[in-house]
Amino acid sequence: MRLIFLGPPGAGKGTQAQILQERFGAKQISTGDILRENRNKGTDLGMLAKSYMDKGALVPDEVIIKMIEAELEKLHGGFIMDGFPRTTAQAEAFDASLRAANTPLDAVVLFNADRETLFTRLTARWTNPRTGRSYNSVTNPPRVAGIDDEDGGPLVQREDDKPETVTKRLDVYERQTAPLIDYYRKSGKLLEINALAAVEDVTRELVSKVEAAEKAAS
Ligand code: AMP
Numbered sequence: 001m002r003l004i005f006l007g008p009p010g011a012g013k014g015t016q017a018q019i020l021q022e023r024f025g026a027k028q029i030s031t032g033d034i035l036r037e038n039r040n041k042g043t044d045l046g047m048l049a050k051s052y053m054d055k056g057a058l059v060p061d062e063v064i065i066k067m068i069e070a071e072l073e074k075l076h077g078g079f080i081m082d083g084f085p086r087t088t089a090q091a092e093a094f095d096a097s098l099r100a101a102n103t104p105l106d107a108v109v110l111f112n113a114d115r116e117t118l119f120t121r122l123t124a125r126w127t128n129p130r131t132g133r134s135y136n137s138v139t140n141p142p143r144v145a146g147i148d149d150e151d152g153g154p155l156v157q158r159e160d161d162k163p164e165t166v167t168k169r170l171d172v173y174e175r176q177t178a179p180l181i182d183y184y185r186k187s188g189k190l191l192e193i194n195a196l197a198a199v200e201d202v203t204r205e206l207v208s209k210v211e212a213a214e215k216a217a218s
Helices: 013-024 031-041 044-055 061-074 088-101 115-123 163-177 179-186 199-217
Strands: 002-006 027-030 079-082 107-112 125-127 134-136 190-194
Touching: 002 013, 002 179, 013 027, 013 079, 013 199, 027 031, 031 044, 031 061, 031 079, 044 061, 044 163, 061 088, 088 179, 107 179, 107 199, 115 125, 115 163, 163 179, 179 190, 190 199
Parallel strands: 002 079, 002 107, 027 079, 107 190
Antiparallel strands: 125 134
8 A cells, every 4th residue: 555645734644644553554754753853863964954843834846855765675565655755856856865765655545624723633633743643622631631542641732823823734734745737637637525524534535545546456
């Protein structure tokens, strides 16, 4: 299974990628998580990325493309790209890598959601900084507020989930990432799902559309 999850921040790409990873074994590759891990460890990449991330801006394409190439080298089997590509330059570079490896995409899943709901969701998001697992105090709350169901550790609000930064990130999505919808629609690989349904309903729609696309392709 080789998938791209495309959609605005807060649409639930990470949550669904984790569910599909557990169910189908395809590896979730979240560029946001990799950057945050580097930032937390204080690596050169992390320090460079921090200044962009804190502002809600995109990290430069060359940095991201290099990072993804390193991830692809470690990979054996399927993947779910979560938060990558985010610009046309990234999509073109990724296409070239996939062509060179003779590993075409199965599908690009577009998570449809309106801006107002995303704003509310993002500003209500709480994350476990150790595992990257995220909750939403409105739509997907933990059993105990502020505590991870899985490891019992504290949940924190991401710096870039503060309201001013969320507005900027949604603007950046519309300007720089939304053009990829047409890019992938032209390739015939785009599937669309309603990202605003309950988590398990989104999973159901997602799995049935991906399986139908795989069946049609084989
Ligand atoms: P995310 O967790 O996917 O919302 O990503 C958090 C932040 O990491 C973004 O606001 C960007 O600053 C940076 N980032 C993540 N993925 C990318 C990407 N593919 N291209 C550029 N910047 C990225």
